[in-house]
Amino acid sequence: MLGEYRIEGRRASEIAASVERGVGDGSLAPGQLLPPMRELAGGLGVNPNTVAAAYRTLRERGVIETDGRRGSRVRSAPATTARGSLRVDAPEGVRDVGEGNPDPALLPDLTEALAAVARGYAERPPLYGEAPVDEGFARLARAAFDADGVPAGPVGVASGSLDAIERVLVAQLRPGDAVAVEDPGWGSLLDLVPALGLRPVPVAVDDEGPLPDAVARALRGGARALVVTDRAQNPTGACVSRARADELRAVLAGHPDVLLIEDDHGHGIVAEPPHPLATGAGRWAFVRSVAKAYGPDLRIAAFTGDAETVDRVLGRQRLGPGWVSRLLQRAVTHLWATGAVDPVAVSAAYGERRDGLVRALARRGVAAHGRGGMNVWVPVADETGAVARMLGAGWAVAPGARFRMETGPAVRVTVSRLAPADIEPLADALAYAAGPAQARSYG
Numbered sequence: 001m002l003g004e005y006r007i008e009g010r011r012a013s014e015i016a017a018s019v020e021r022g023v024g025d026g027s028l029a030p031g032q033l034l035p036p037m038r039e040l041a042g043g044l045g046v047n048p049n050t051v052a053a054a055y056r057t058l059r060e061r062g063v064i065e066t067d068g069r070r071g072s073r074v075r076s077a078p079a080t081t082a083r084g085s086l087r088v089d090a091p092e093g094v095r096d097v098g099e100g101n102p103d104p105a106l107l108p109d110l111t112e113a114l115a116a117v118a119r120g121y122a123e124r125p126p127l128y129g130e131a132p133v134d135e136g137f138a139r140l141a142r143a144a145f146d147a148d149g150v151p152a153g154p155v156g157v158a159s160g161s162l163d164a165i166e167r168v169l170v171a172q173l174r175p176g177d178a179v180a181v182e183d184p185g186w187g188s189l190l191d192l193v194p195a196l197g198l199r200p201v202p203v204a205v206d207d208e209g210p211l212p213d214a215v216a217r218a219l220r221g222g223a224r225a226l227v228v229t230d231r232a233q234n235p236t237g238a239c240v241s242r243a244r245a246d247e248l249r250a251v252l253a254g255h256p257d258v259l260l261i262e263d264d265h266g267h268g269i270v271a272e273p274p275h276p277l278a279t280g281a282g283r284w285a286f287v288r289s290v291a292k293a294y295g296p297d298l299r300i301a302a303f304t305g306d307a308e309t310v311d312r313v314l315g316r317q318r319l320g321p322g323w324v325s326r327l328l329q330r331a332v333t334h335l336w337a338t339g340a341v342d343p344v345a346v347s348a349a350y351g352e353r354r355d356g357l358v359r360a361l362a363r364r365g366v367a368a369h370g371r372g373g374m375n376v377w378v379p380v381a382d383e384t385g386a387v388a389r390m391l392g393a394g395w396a397v398a399p400g401a402r403f404r405m406e407t408g409p410a411v412r413v414t415v416s417r418l419a420p421a422d423i424e425p426l427a428d429a430l431a432y433a434a435g436p437a438q439a440r441s442y443g
Contacts, residue, residue, distance in 0.1 A: 007035070010046055015054035020063055023074055032074040034064060059176035065199050066176055068222055075176070075197070088387055090396035097426070098398030100234070102269070102374060103416040106349055107295045108340035113331045121327065132314065132323035133157050136333045141288070141302035144336075148273050151280030153304040156314050157324045161263050161289035162188050164303045164313075165227065168285045169196060171312035172259045173224055180218035180226040182210055184377065184410070186234045186263075187402040189227060198225075202405040205233065207371045209240035212247040219251065225259035226252070230274040231266025232292075232373025235403045235412040237354065239266065239372040245275035252277060259309075260284040268293025270372045271347035283309055290332055292374070293341045300324065300332050350374045353415040353423070360427035366434050374416040378430055383409035386433040393429035 005027040009015035022028035034040070037055060041048040055072055058064040066072045090096035138155040145155075158164035169179065175197030181189060183202030193200040201223050204214040210228055219226070228248070231239045240248070252260060260283070264274055267288045278284040285305035290298050304310065317323070335341065354370045361368045361378065370376035380386040383400050390397045390411070400410035411433070418426070 007040060007044070009044065009054070010050075012050050012053035012057060015040075015044070015046075015051060016057045016063075019054070019058055023063055028074050030074050034072045034074070036071060059174065064176065067178075075199070088391065088396045088399065091391075094391060094394050094396050095422075096396045097413050097415070097418070098396050098411075100375070100398065100412075100414050101296070101416060102292050103349070106346050106416075107293075108335055110295070110331065110335075113334040113338075113340070116334050117327050117330045120330065126326045130326070132318065134326050134329040134333065136337075137302070137329040140333055140336045142304070144288075145286065145302075145304055148276065150276050150286045150304060151278050151284075153280075153286075153306060154310045156303050156305075156310050156317075157329060158287075158301045158303060158313075158317075159299040159321075159324055160291060161265070161287045161301045162192060163299075164285070164287045164289075164301045165189065165261055165263065166192055166196065167313045167316065168259070168261055168287075168303075168305070168309060169193075169198065169225065171309060171316060172283055173198060177224040178218075178222050180215060180223040181405075182227070182229060182233065183405045184235055184400065184403040184407050185227075185405075186229070186265075190403070190405065200405065202407075204407065205236055205238050207236070207238050207369055208244040209233070209238050210244075210248065212244070212251050215248060216251045216254075219255045219258055223258065225261065227261045227263065228277060229263045229265050230276065231264060231270045231272075232375075234265060234373070235375050235398070235400075235410075236377040237370035237373050237375050239270065239272070240275050240277070242275050245277055248277050249279065256282050258282070262286045264288040265292065266372055268341050268343050269346050269350060269374065271344045272372075278305075280306075282306070285309055285313075290335075293343070293346060294332065294335055298328060298332060300328050347372075350416065353418045356420070356423045357413065357415055357418070357427060360423050361430060364427055364431035366427075366431050368430075370415075374414055376413045376415060377410055378413060378434060379408060379410045380434040381409070381436040383411065386411055389433040390429055393432070395426060395429055397430075 005022050008018045037051040038048050041051045064072050065075045088098055133155060141155050178199045178201050179193050180201045180203045182205045201218045203218050204211045260278055269292050278286055283306055285303055287301055287303045289301040354376055357376050358368045358370050368376050368378045387399050398412040
């Protein structure tokens with residue numbers, strides 16, 4: 001099973017160190033199956049509980065993963081290159097529609113909000129020892145959660161949605177645990193999960209969100225957590241419908257110990273309300289970032305969840321950064337209170353561009369996806385060739401490899417800066433790029 005490598009040791013710490021040495025010098029390769037605990041215990045002449053303790057230590061350190069009856073194996077190392085680096089830099093003269101940024105013209109002016117916060121700061125600057133969550137921020141965030149049917153729970157603040165998701169995962173899971181993630185899905189999340197020593201399990205997605213059968217398979221297979229994007233999923237634009245939410249809640253009801261994390265990526269840029277999956281039972285968190293509607297540099301995400309999860313996250317946060325800047329919290333509170341962003345108008349602006357491109361592609365025989373938000377997902381026959389052909393036509397798109405695990409090749413197009421005159425030429429280029437590569441013969 002292990003070839004020539006011999007695991008050694010009499011104590012759990014020695015056995016764990018022996019396995020780590022083998023992994024470190026390459027004697028134990030990623031995916032290498034380890035001996036069953038009783039078999040290894042017999043070979044070493046130790047109690048099986050000693051081997052069990054060693055394997056537990058290795059799982060907690062992210063060295064191995066255990067998959068029920070399939071046994072324990074060396075965990076595959078996360079990719080050394082983050083998915084974010086799988087991008088196409090737009091050379092001079094090429095339009096970049098792969099960057100994923102919002103339209104600056106639709107972001108609010110921060111002048112008054114920051115000035116108001118500065119005036120308040122001059123009167124009474126926040127100091128050490130104050131509550132980490134600003135009272136006004138928590139009140140407005142909780143009111144918005146209530147209006148959208150999110151179950152009751154305390155409010156926390158994180159530095160963006162990925163920070164919140166990371167903190168929730170770390171608070172409730174251990175290295176080696178499996179996490180069901182959308183495929184295609186948010187590239188940063190697909191990088192984060194293995195970086196935490198967790199095992200991503202892909203779940204297929206359509207325009208209404210994760211497929212219930214795929215979620216059920218992942219949870220039956222041992223996934224300890226499920227991460228779902230409620231609106232404007234990145235990269236497909238999927239939005240969980242009311243009917244799909246009912247189906248997914250029914251699946252989750254059969255797995256009450258699974259941690260549910262919902263990311264409301266469409267906050268402020270999608271007019272229709274979300275359909276939360278959380279019912280208030282079990283372990284759950286609902287995360288809402290302001291980045292897409294109010295500006296990526298406002299590193300603020302409000303989150304809520306069951307009392308234990310939120311308490312664990314805030315407790316760990318106190319031991320690290322302590323709190324998210326109350327100046328930023330109060331700036332966002334001012335933007336919310338003054339209605340600085342009109343979600344209906346923003347949603348309509350992005351929808352006109354997104355729907356226009358999807359319709360134009362449909363007229364050319366290309367099925368694309370983009371139900372909400374600012375992105376369109378275009379399946380292609382040859383991803384590398386499609387990216388190259390788009391560059392040749394004057395457009396830089398995002399390679400689908402940034403966002404997918406098992407799903408087929410595709411490219412992502414961000415419509416946020418498209419003008420009406422851009423739709424037809426962009427659709428022409430995408431229709432050409434989506435087809436199979438042209439065969440060539442060389443003499």
